[in-house]
Amino acid sequence: MSIPQDLKYTKSHEWVRLEEDGSATIGITQHAQELLGDMVFVETPGVGRTLKQGEECAVVESVKAASDVYAPIAGEVIAINPELESAPEKINQDAYAAWLFKLKPANVADLDNLLDYAAYRKMLESEET
Amino acid sequence: MVDFGGWDMPLHYGSQLDEHHHVRSDAGMFDVSHMLALDIKGETARDFLRQLVANNVDKLTQPGKALYSCMLNPEGGVIDDLIIYFLTESHFRAVVNAGTADKDLAWMLARRDELAPALEIIPRRDLAMIAVQGPNARAKVWQVIAGSQAETENLKLFQATFFDKYFIARTGYTGEDGFEIMLPAVDAVEFWNALHAAGVAPAGLGARDTLRLEAGMNLYGQDMDETTNPLESGLGWTVDLKSDREFIGKQALLEKPVKQQLIGLVLVDRGVLRSHQKVVTQSEAVEGEGEITSGGFSPTLNQSIALARLPLSVSAGDEVQVVVRDKRLKAKVVKYPFVRNGKILV
Incomplete structure (x- = not known):
């Protein structure tokens, strides 16, 4: 299973990348897209919305089911991925490239209470057994 | 894999969307062996079915002809929807849903004891069922079952025939042409692999559901169940209230406003x-x-x-x-x- 080593993860299968400009890019993991199957609809939070850590802020819907996406860290939404409106299948094609939204983190220290690569991998392995 | 009526069933084999499109444009196959075939044998078979189900089996005049019907409870609720094939006057075959199979069989045996004690109702768990669906489905089946084309190409919709070890019906649950084929379960894997080699794409429950939804076909347990009226479930066309035949649930339907x-x-x-x-x-x-x-x-x-x-x-x-x-x-x-x-x- 390919899990990028430079990202942070949540137990609910979001990934976060802290960018050089201080913003945070958020998506769902490869494991999450595998579970959900073919994506058909993505609802992203509005730009300017302020999110609390753990807040429900987006929905990804596959042919199978709708799944909530939770804000991995607190912050203000500064961008959404415009490609996903017409091509939600991009998440299936590459979950780590098809980001959902970007945040301006309220507190960068929020990232410290997320899972790192090793912890996320360990969690997935324990789910499989 | 998911649990479906007690069976471990694949939701998809790869991409559910690809499977869906493959059935619409070419040919796909579904392992529907979870559905149960029941042979109803005896001289009173037709008369029993006249009372048991809401559609009128007297519409079945030609051997091999199939009828879609609901089986109702006395309150007019739907116990299950099923297909009934007329084979001979003393042999009909019903196909019921997996999740309701035990309940259906118990209900049918109890009604049999009251209405037609001499009748045999035989669950055919020895049969597997594979649905091959899509515009190219029949041609692919003919490629795989040598000699079957001549025997099955004139089958009309909702007609079936025996050929060799196969029971081949021109029915389906996708809105496309194709066959539903019953065969001995021991031969099912070989047949499946031969179809696959002929270019028929395996399709899972997920695609089966989106195909049937597009085709506007009801799913038992979702679109109707024991608490719903078939006349409020898009199934009025399958309920025969015109003939003077008395069937279980008829009185309740006549009394209930739609x-x-x-x-x-x-x-x-x-x-x-x-x-x-x-x-x-x-x-x-x-x-x-x-x-x-x-x-x-x-x-x-x-x-x-x-x-x-x-x-x-x-x-x-x-x-x-x-x-x-x-x-x-x-x-x-x-x-x-x-x-x-x-x-x-x-």
């Missing part, structure tokens, strides 16, 4: 319709006037569609609102089916 209908929805806004979402038929009205019974994303229309149980006052062309999470989404009311034989109809 207040709702099953009708189609096409989502206008972005999103996905799902079963149990509330449908609001007038902007000022309270929520809960109607409900989606089956909803999903239609790969052929590339938008979301649904079957919904709505008041009779709603008609095709109306606009309704569907409550999806915290939003109300606009949907257009349409007559279904949405798709048949690869063509969009709405």
Whole structure:
């Protein structure tokens, strides 16, 4: 299973990348897209919305089911991925490239209470057994 | 893999969307061996079925002909929907859903004891069933079962015949042409592999559901069950109230006013319709006037569609609102089916 080593993860299968400009890019993991199957609809939070850590802020819907996406860290939404409106299948094609939204983190220290690569991998392995 | 009526079934083999499109454009196959065939044998078979099911088996005059029907309880609720094949006057074959198979068999045996004690009802767990569906499905089957073309190419829709070890029926649950084929379970893997080698794509329960939804075919447990009236479930065409035949549930149906209908929805806004979402038929009205019974994303229309149980006052062309999470989404009311034989109809 390919899990990028430079990202942070949540137990609910979001990934976060802290960018050089201080913003945070958020998506769902490869494991999450595998579970959900073919994506058909993505609802992203509005730009300017302020999110609390753990807040429900987006929905990804596959042919199978709708799944909530939770804000991995607190912050203000500064961008959404415009490609996903017409091509939600991009998440299936590459979950780590098809980001959902970007945040301006309220507190960068929020990232410290997320899972790192090793912890996320360990969690997935324990789910499989 | 998911549990489906006690069976471990694949939701998809790869991409559910690809499987769906493959059936619409070429040929796909479904292992539907979870469905149960029941042989009904004896001189009183036809008379028993006249009383047991809501459609009229007297429509079955030609051997091999099939009939879709509901089996009702005395209150007029739907115990199951099934297909009944007329083979000979002393041999009919019914195919029932997996999740209801035990309940159906118990019900049928109890009615048999009352109405036709000499009749045999034999579950055929020794049979497997593979549905091959799509515009090229029949040709692929002919390629795989040597000699079958001459025997089956003149089968009309809803007709079946025995050929060698196969029971081949021109039926399906996708809105495409094709066959549903029963064969000894011990031969099923070899047959499946031969179909696969001939270019028939395996398809899972997920594609089966989106195909049948586009085709406007009911799913038992979602679009109707023991508490719903078939006349409010889009199944009026299968209920014979005209003949003077008495069948179980008839009296209840005659006494019950029909207040709702099953009708189609096409989502206008972005999103996905799902079963149990509330449908609001007038902007000022309270929520809960109607409900989606089956909803999903239609790969052929590339938008979301649904079957919904709505008041009779709603008609095709109306606009309704569907409550999806915290939003109300606009949907257009349409007559279904949405798709048949690869063509969009709405």
